[in-house]
Amino acid sequence: MLGMNMNPDMKDPFIRPDGDAGRRGAMLVLASAAAAVVMLSALLLLGYVGRMRSGQTARERAAQAGLTSAGAGEWLAWSLSGRGLQPRDLDGTSFESGGFSTRMDLLSTAPVPPASVTIGEFPAGTAAVASDGSISLLTPSGDSLEVKVFDPSGRWFDQLPSLRVPEGSVIAGTGSGSGYLFAVITADPEPSVLFTARDGSVTRCEAPALEPAWTAAEAGLLDGMPAVVLYRSEGPVIAILRNGSLLQGGSAVEAALGLDCAGTPVHAGEGPASIVRCDADMDGADDLAAVSPSRITCFTASGTVFSDSVPGASPAAWGFSRVSSGFVVCWEGASGRTWRRLGWSGFQSIDPVAALSGPSWTGLLHEGCNCVAGDAGGLRIASCASGESMLLAGGRPVFADIDGGPPDAIIWNGGSLSVVLDPVEGEGTGSLWRLSTMEEPGSTRIDTLFIPVYMDGSGALSVRTGGA
Amino acid sequence: MTDSRAGYSLIETVLASAILIVVTGALAMSVKAFSDGQESVSCRASALVIAADEMADAESWPGSVAPGSRTVEVDGREYSIDTRLISEDTGGSFNDLTVTVTVTGPSGGPVTLERRFVESKGAEWR
Numbered sequence: 001m002l003g004m005n006m007n008p009d010m011k012d013p014f015i016r017p018d019g020d021a022g023r024r025g026a027m028l029v030l031a032s033a034a035a036a037v038v039m040l041s042a043l044l045l046l047g048y049v050g051r052m053r054s055g056q057t058a059r060e061r062a063a064q065a066g067l068t069s070a071g072a073g074e075w076l077a078w079s080l081s082g083r084g085l086q087p088r089d090l091d092g093t094s095f096e097s098g099g100f101s102t103r104m105d106l107l108s109t110a111p112v113p114p115a116s117v118t119i120g121e122f123p124a125g126t127a128a129v130a131s132d133g134s135i136s137l138l139t140p141s142g143d144s145l146e147v148k149v150f151d152p153s154g155r156w157f158d159q160l161p162s163l164r165v166p167e168g169s170v171i172a173g174t175g176s177g178s179g180y181l182f183a184v185i186t187a188d189p190e191p192s193v194l195f196t197a198r199d200g201s202v203t204r205c206e207a208p209a210l211e212p213a214w215t216a217a218e219a220g221l222l223d224g225m226p227a228v229v230l231y232r233s234e235g236p237v238i239a240i241l242r243n244g245s246l247l248q249g250g251s252a253v254e255a256a257l258g259l260d261c262a263g264t265p266v267h268a269g270e271g272p273a274s275i276v277r278c279d280a281d282m283d284g285a286d287d288l289a290a291v292s293p294s295r296i297t298c299f300t301a302s303g304t305v306f307s308d309s310v311p312g313a314s315p316a317a318w319g320f321s322r323v324s325s326g327f328v329v330c331w332e333g334a335s336g337r338t339w340r341r342l343g344w345s346g347f348q349s350i351d352p353v354a355a356l357s358g359p360s361w362t363g364l365l366h367e368g369c370n371c372v373a374g375d376a377g378g379l380r381i382a383s384c385a386s387g388e389s390m391l392l393a394g395g396r397p398v399f400a401d402i403d404g405g406p407p408d409a410i411i412w413n414g415g416s417l418s419v420v421l422d423p424v425e426g427e428g429t430g431s432l433w434r435l436s437t438m439e440e441p442g443s444t445r446i447d448t449l450f451i452p453v454y455m456d457g458s459g460a461l462s463v464r465t466g467g468a
Numbered sequence: 469m470t471d472s473r474a475g476y477s478l479i480e481t482v483l484a485s486a487i488l489i490v491v492t493g494a495l496a497m498s499v500k501a502f503s504d505g506q507e508s509v510s511c512r513a514s515a516l517v518i519a520a521d522e523m524a525d526a527e528s529w530p531g532s533v534a535p536g537s538r539t540v541e542v543d544g545r546e547y548s549i550d551t552r553l554i555s556e557d558t559g560g561s562f563n564d565l566t567v568t569v570t571v572t573g574p575s576g577g578p579v580t581l582e583r584r585f586v587e588s589k590g591a592e593w594r
Contacts, residue, residue: 027476027484028480028483028484031484031487031488032487034491035487035488035490035491038491038492038494038495039491039494039495041495041498042494042495042497042498042499043498045498045499045501045502046498046501046502048502049501049502049505049506050505052505052506052509053505053508053509055509056509056512056513056516059513059516060512060516060579063516063519063520063581064581064582067523067581067582067583068582068583070527070583071583071584071585074584074585074586075584075586078562078586082560082561082562082586083560095584097566097582097583097584098580098581098582098583099582
C-alpha cells in the first residue's frame with residue numbers, strides 16, 4: 001500500500017522531483033514525525049505529573065518523618081526524666097509513629113552546668129528585679145521608668161506603660177505567685193508606695209513619713225494583700241499594706257514573718273544589709289534573719305530573738321545550710337574568717353564543711369541537695385560532698401525565685417543580663433543523641449538532640465534547656 | 469499526472485486520520501492527566517499545610533486540638549479535618565497520646581499526619 005513508483009533512472013531514492021508516491025511518503029514521514037513529537041510531549045507531560053506526585057509524596061513522608069522524630073525526642077526526654085532511665089538503657093531503641101520508625105543512638109554523655117538564659121544587653125542604669133515569676137527590667141528615661149517584663153520560660157518580653165517615678169525611689173520585686181510585679185517606695189513628693197500589678201495598673205498608698213531611716217525593703221503579700229516591709233539594721237520597723245494600713249513595732253515583726261511571696265530584698269541608704277528567710281532554727285517554720293554590718297539578728301517564728309556579733313568582724317557570708325544543721329554566718333575580721341551557726345541555745349562557732357570553707361563566699365549563700373551556690377568572684381557552686389567548686393558565670397549574682405522551686409540567679413555582667421536557673425541543684429547530666437528516621441529507601445532523616453537532665457532536692461529529675 | 473496520483477488513497481487517508489486521532493486523543497488525555505495531577509497535587513499540598521498547622525497547634529498549645537471533624541476553606545476549596553486522639557496508659561503519671569490528623573480536600577485523596585505526645589495524667593496533655 002505504501003509502494004512507490006520506483007524510477008530506475010534515479011540513484012538517490014530521496015530525490016523524486018516527479019513522484020507523487022514520494023510526496024505521499026514524505027507526507028507520511030512528516031505526519032509520523034509530528035505524531036511522535038506530540039506523543040513525546042504527552043509523555044513529558046505525564047512524566048511531569050508523575051514527578052509532581054512523587055515530589056508531593058516525598059514532602060508528606062518528610063513531614064511525617066519530622067513528626068515521628070520530634071515525638072521520639074519528646075519520648076526520649078520523658079524516659080530520661082519522668083521514668084528515670086539511664087541514657088545507656090535507651091541506646092539503640094526505636095520509636096514508632098505514623099508508619100515510620102526512629103532509631104535513637106546515644107552519641108555521648110557529659111556533665112552539664114545549670115541551665116542559663118541570656119536576656120540581652122541593656123543600657124546603664126537599668127534595674128532588674130525578680131517579680132512574680134518573671135524579671136522586670138526598669139530603665140530610667142527622664143523622670144520616668146521604661147518597664148519591660150521578661151518571661152524566662154517563654155523567652156518573651158512584655159512592654160508595660162512607663163511609670164513616673166521620682167529620682168531616689170527604691171523598687172522591690174515580689175516573689176513568684178504574688179500576682180504583682182513590684183512596689184516602688186518613694187519619699188518624693190510625699191512618702192508613698194506604688195504597687196504595680198501584672199496588667200500594668202498602679203495602686204498608690206500614702207505612707208506616713210518613712211522615718212526612722214530604713215535600709216532594706218521587701219515586697220510580697222500579707223494575708224493576700226500586697227504589702228511592703230521596711231527594715232533597719234535591727235529588724236523590721238514598718239509594714240505598709242496596699243489598703244494604707246500601717247504596722248509598726250511588734251506588729252511589723254509579725255507582718256515580716258507572715259509575708260508571703262516575698263521578693264528579693266532591696267537595699268537603700270547607707271551600709272550593707274540583708275534579709276534572709278529560712279528555717280533558721282530547723283523547727284519547720286520560716287524565720288527571719290537581719291544581717292547588718294556588725295550584727296546578726298534572727299527573729300524566729302516562735303517569737304524568740306537571737307542576736308550575735310563578733311568583735312572586730314563583720315558578716316562576710318551567710319545562709320541556711322542543711323549539712324551544717326542551721327543558719328550559718330561567716331564573720332571576717334583582721335584575724336581571718338570564723339564560722340558560727342545558730343543552734344538551740346544561740347550562735348556557736350563551728351568547723352565548716354568544705355563547701356563552705358573552700359571558696360571565699362560573699363553575701364547570701366544557698367544550699368541545695370548536693371551543692372552550695374553563692375557569690376565568690378561570680379556565681380559559683382561548690383559540691384557538698386567534695387568541696388570542689390566551679391565558676392558558673394562572671395558578675396555579681398542576685399538570688400531570686402523566678403521559675404518556682406529553688407532560687408535562681410540574676411547576673412549582670414557589664415551591660416549583659418542573664419539568668420542561671422536553679423544553680424543549687426548543681427550540675428546535670430547531658431546526653432547527645434542521634435535520631436535516624438528512614439524517609440525513603442536510601443534516604444534517612446538524621447536529627448541530633450541534646451538532653452540535659454537535672455535532679456532537684458527531692459530526687460526528682462527534670463529536663464531543663466537554656467540558651468539565648 | 470494520472471488520476472491515481474491526483475490525491476491520497478482511502479487507506480492512506482484512513483491511516484493518517486487514525487494516527488492523528490490517536491495522537492490527538494493521547495495529547496488530550498495527557499493534558500487532562502496533567503491538569504488533574506496539578507489540581508490533585510495542589511490540593512494535597514494545601515492539605516499537608518493544614519495538617520501540619522494542626523500539629524503545630526497541638527505542640528504549641530497542648531490540649532487546644534479537640535477530637536472530631538470540621539471543615540475549613542482554603543483558596544476557595546473546602547477541606548475536611550478529622551482529628552483523632554488515642555491515649556494509652558504507660559504507667560506512672562503519664563499517658564502516651566497519639567494525635568492523628570487527616571485532611572481531605574476536593575481531590576487528591578486524604579493526607580494523614582500522626583504525632584505521639586507524652587501526656588501528664590490529670591492535665592490537659594503533658
